Amino acid sequence: MSEIDWKSLPALSSLRAFELTARTQSFAAAARALNVTHAAIAQRVRSLEADLGVHLVRRAGRTIALTEAGQRLSRHLTEGFETIAAGIAEVKADEHSKPVHVTTTVFFSQLMLLPRLEVFSRECPDIRVSVTPTQDIVDLTSQDVDFAIRASPTPPDWPGMRIEPLITSDLIIVGAPALLDGTIPPLQDLPWIWTEGSETEEAVLRAFGLHLETLRNADFGVTSYHISLVRRGLGVSMFPEVFVRDDVASGTLRQITPPTKISVTFYAVTPVGPVRPQAQIFLDWLKQNLGRDT
Amino acid sequence: MSEIDWKSLPALSSLRAFELTARTQSFAAAARALNVTHAAIAQRVRSLEADLGVHLVRRAGRTIALTEAGQRLSRHLTEGFETIAAGIAEVKADEHSKPVHVTTTVFFSQLMLLPRLEVFSRECPDIRVSVTPTQDIVDLTSQDVDFAIRASPTPPDWPGMRIEPLITSDLIIVGAPALLDGTIPPLQDLPWIWTEGSETEEAVLRAFGLHLETLRNADFGVTSYHISLVRRGLGVSMFPEVFVRDDVASGTLRQITPPTKISVTFYAVTPVGPVRPQAQIFLDWLKQNLGRDT
DNA sequence: TTGAAATGATAGAAAAAGTATCATGTCTGA
DNA sequence: TCAGACATGATACTTTTTCTATCATTTCAA
Numbered sequence: 001m002s003e004i005d006w007k008s009l010p011a012l013s014s015l016r017a018f019e020l021t022a023r024t025q026s027f028a029a030a031a032r033a034l035n036v037t038h039a040a041i042a043q044r045v046r047s048l049e050a051d052l053g054v055h056l057v058r059r060a061g062r063t064i065a066l067t068e069a070g071q072r073l074s075r076h077l078t079e080g081f082e083t084i085a086a087g088i089a090e091v092k093a094d095e096h097s098k099p100v101h102v103t104t105t106v107f108f109s110q111l112m113l114l115p116r117l118e119v120f121s122r123e124c125p126d127i128r129v130s131v132t133p134t135q136d137i138v139d140l141t142s143q144d145v146d147f148a149i150r151a152s153p154t155p156p157d158w159p160g161m162r163i164e165p166l167i168t169s170d171l172i173i174v175g176a177p178a179l180l181d182g183t184i185p186p187l188q189d190l191p192w193i194w195t196e197g198s199e200t201e202e203a204v205l206r207a208f209g210l211h212l213e214t215l216r217n218a219d220f221g222v223t224s225y226h227i228s229l230v231r232r233g234l235g236v237s238m239f240p241e242v243f244v245r246d247d248v249a250s251g252t253l254r255q256i257t258p259p260t261k262i263s264v265t266f267y268a269v270t271p272v273g274p275v276r277p278q279a280q281i282f283l284d285w286l287k288q289n290l291g292r293d294t
Numbered sequence: 295m296s297e298i299d300w301k302s303l304p305a306l307s308s309l310r311a312f313e314l315t316a317r318t319q320s321f322a323a324a325a326r327a328l329n330v331t332h333a334a335i336a337q338r339v340r341s342l343e344a345d346l347g348v349h350l351v352r353r354a355g356r357t358i359a360l361t362e363a364g365q366r367l368s369r370h371l372t373e374g375f376e377t378i379a380a381g382i383a384e385v386k387a388d389e390h391s392k393p394v395h396v397t398t399t400v401f402f403s404q405l406m407l408l409p410r411l412e413v414f415s416r417e418c419p420d421i422r423v424s425v426t427p428t429q430d431i432v433d434l435t436s437q438d439v440d441f442a443i444r445a446s447p448t449p450p451d452w453p454g455m456r457i458e459p460l461i462t463s464d465l466i467i468v469g470a471p472a473l474l475d476g477t478i479p480p481l482q483d484l485p486w487i488w489t490e491g492s493e494t495e496e497a498v499l500r501a502f503g504l505h506l507e508t509l510r511n512a513d514f515g516v517t518s519y520h521i522s523l524v525r526r527g528l529g530v531s532m533f534p535e536v537f538v539r540d541d542v543a544s545g546t547l548r549q550i551t552p553p554t555k556i557s558v559t560f561y562a563v564t565p566v567g568p569v570r571p572q573a574q575i576f577l578d579w580l581k582q583n584l585g586r587d588t
Numbered sequence: 589t590t591g592a593a594a595t596g597a598t599a600g601a602a603a604a605a606g607t608a609t610c611a612t613g614t615c616t617g618a
Numbered sequence: 619t620c621a622g623a624c625a626t627g628a629t630a631c632t633t634t635t636t637c638t639a640t641c642a643t644t645t646c647a648a
Binding site: 003004005006007009010012013015016019020023033034035046049050052053054055069072073075076077078079080081082083084085086087088090091092094095271273274275276277 | 297298299300301303304306307309310313314317327328329340343344346347348349363366367369370371372373374375376377378379380381382384385386388389567568569570571
């Protein structure tokens, strides 16, 4: 089909007013359907008639009737607008049924997200959530990700992203009870588990007054295993308090309050632009529930 | 198909902007096609995305690409808008091809309109004209009449009608040469031809100082025949000068300047509302040419 | 690395659409 | 046949929407 010459089309609002007028056979009814006054409709229809140079509606006292031209035009308009409305409905429905897509670290998803998802799905059964654990920061705009969750000591400033704090937690040091039985040796003498080369981790260790050069490291190279290594008594490590709250409460892990108080905040990172309602709901729910026990 | 829920539809102008953006794959190109700035388009598309809560366009530096949802929506939009555009084109084309429809008296159409139509159709070959001679004033709005031509001594005030003077002409008295040979007898003694009972005609006769009670009348009852009766020498009568200018010039009729000068104006009467361009052209042409010789 | 051509952002101007109101016309039912 | 409900007509004024003008930033290509 040929291209549309938009410049020669009348105002779309006039077409809409006329379409409704035609279907309802009344300015007043059309006005009600659009939540405007009858005058607005009448003006729009008059302007359409003037644009086309054609009488579309025959006014006869209290009632109106379409002219022959009006009837033909209205048939086209109804069909066209219905096509458009159907397309919008389709996109909306589709968008609604898609799960909320969150991406975060393996760590956060394992310890914080997954345990809470069951609760959320009970509270909001019609909102599905899918989590993609990634170590790297994925390109949120090109992937279909609703938001990411990232840790940072200070609010990050990423252009084109909306940043929202989710939860703040102090970093604490934990170890297996076996390792920390009786009197606790100086931190410097304990076996540690950290990602060698990670600037943020090492900066924190230094802030705790440790000397990395002489510190033992039992790391295997996979950050997400650290928690299991610690649980198995292979060393101590630091985590946000909320990550290990359950372990500490149940006695699986024992907590050492570090000499320096350092906290980390987890931020929700949303691409600029529209946020899907479901995503917002889940995000709000997270804010409420991340601090609570599972 | 189900009714359209207009209230849940986004702004139509946003849909239009997006449709063009989708087809041109560029805000800038869409802007050019609509004769607006790129900012206008970008704003509209952003607002559409916000309305739907869906990303439709993926911005990547200097280029853009549609998301999957954007592609699906754009297909619907293009189809819908094309349907609408086609309907408008159809109505316009149809309206254009219809002849200009004029209604007036038999008299005016015979003496003034028909002789000039040939000239007009030579000058504007693509505008057809149809004349419906009627004595009565037809309902212009319910019939498909572009305009009527009516005579009146003063500008008439018809509600719902646009009145435009076409030509003004003095009423003169004419008779066949045979009847007015040699010395012309007093008007009161001549045989007259007028529509008995017509208030306007009789008022004019009285204004000429004639006494109707004693005036001879050769009327047959059909006003449009008067001119032939006069030509055949059966009596004298009064006409707007322009009606009989040719007769007088050619000597078919002889003119008597009446004692009182009375003029009559012919008005074009157009129903309020849109005027078709062709009708306006013909009307303007008439204004220019009614005063000229045929 | 410089210019052309996109998009992004946004305050303020312009245009479009709508409201409020009053007038008029026409059915309907007491 | 008269009042009242309900429709359209007309229009000054207000509100909302849309667009412009402008400047910044990004990208691509010569």
